[in-house]
Amino acid sequence: MKNFDSLVDIWQAQNSKPDIDYKTVITQVNKSKNKLILKLFWGLIAMAIALVTILFLWLKTPFSYTTTHISLLVFVICCVYYMVLQIKNLTLLSKNNLTETPKFYIEKIQKFKQLRYKENTRNYFFYTLAIGVGFILYFIEFFSQVNAWVIAVSLMFIILWFLGSYMYILKIYRKREEKAINQMLQDLERIKNQFD
Amino acid sequence: MNPQEKVFKDIFEANSKKIYHLCYGYTNDEDAANDLLQETFIKVWQNLAKFREQSQISTWIYRIAVNTCLTYLKKEKRQHKEELTPNIIENKAEEVSDKQNQINQLYACIALLEENERLIITMVMDEIPYPEIAEIAGISDGNLRVKIHRIKQKLTELYNQYEKF
Structure with a gap:
């Protein structure tokens, strides 16, 4: 039978040492930029390019149908909405201060995870719906100048894109993420409560 | 070596062993402990300029390490904790x-404790003063003492229970 002091003696006799040195850490600093931050950043850049392209098209092309103008406005709103979300996420991530108390830090992580989940599910549905409506409105002017075959193919593409986004990608994503996020939030809650 | 690297080298050499123990105690896995240690010190390097000397540098580093360990959970593939069966202990004993x-x-016994208990007990065994542990964990001194008393008992019981095998 050992008492706690004997365990401390065992602990202090250990030779366990890290396999890395300070040089390895410095070398790794540049390589290990936060992947999520990079993903959000590149998403932001891609959307900014899309926004500029849409605005350029809108200003340079003499569209005559009101529906086309409305569709371009919908696209612009979608781009701006996406960019605002990315900026909001980047700001939230940069506010994650690792020197907060564990309880407070975990609370922030929980909020961030919940927000991301909401964005990637419910908000994504409305986002996809708006883009679908935007495409339909945009093609009204286009359809007035082409034959029935082109209209049929274009409509089929729009419907497939919409159904694919909603029925397939989002449903698979939801199913996969819901289980993981619930488990993660439960674990974080359990750990947070340990610091009461 | 530039001055920042020199400061970092001193900080790393003074704290890495204990932080490694904390990470090892938390994960009970050598590779994961090295990964967490590296992640902790990458954050230390990135945030060194923000350190305001309101607390000891070791407290500041421990806080970063504790938060890094706690959020490691999300990456962890929810490994089932290895039960300490007599066979496992016997096989391991032959090799070492x-x-x-x-x-x-x-x-292995530390790995059976709750997450906060693992972190607190490794700091206790590495003789970090109680007020510093309380500051790192963000809990009151009184609360910490109660927790430590309970964890010491729990760990000792676990160790003795498995030593019988």
Whole structure:
């Protein structure tokens, strides 16, 4: 039978040492930029390019149908909405201060995870719906100048894109993420409560 | 070596061993402990300019390490904790010395504790002063003492229970 002091003696006799040195850490600093931050950043850049392209098209092309103008406005709103979300996420991530108390830090992580989940599910549905409506409105002017075959193919593409986004990608994503996020939030809650 | 690297080298050499123990105690896995140690010190390097000397540098580093360990959970593939069956202990004992076996067994027992208990007890065994542990964990001194008392009992019981095998 050992008492706690004997365990401390065992602990202090250990030779366990890290396999890395300070040089390895410095070398790794540049390589290990936060992947999520990079993903959000590149998403932001891609959307900014899309926004500029849409605005350029809108200003340079003499569209005559009101529906086309409305569709371009919908696209612009979608781009701006996406960019605002990315900026909001980047700001939230940069506010994650690792020197907060564990309880407070975990609370922030929980909020961030919940927000991301909401964005990637419910908000994504409305986002996809708006883009679908935007495409339909945009093609009204286009359809007035082409034959029935082109209209049929274009409509089929729009419907497939919409159904694919909603029925397939989002449903698979939801199913996969819901289980993981619930488990993660439960674990974080359990750990947070340990610091009461 | 530039001045920042020199400061970092001193900080790393003074704290890395204990932080490694904390990470090892938390994960009971050598590779994961090295990963967490590296992640902690990458954050230390990135945030060194923000350190305001309101607390000791070791407290500041421990806080970063604790938060890094706690959020490691999300990456962890929810491994089932290895149950300490007599067979496992016997097999491990053949491969390592008695002393190393005791250390391995102690780490395995720590792995059976709750997350905050693992972190607190490794700091206790590394003789971090109680007020510093309370500051790192963000809990009151009184609360910490109660927790430590309970964790010491729990760990000792676990160790003795498995030492019988």
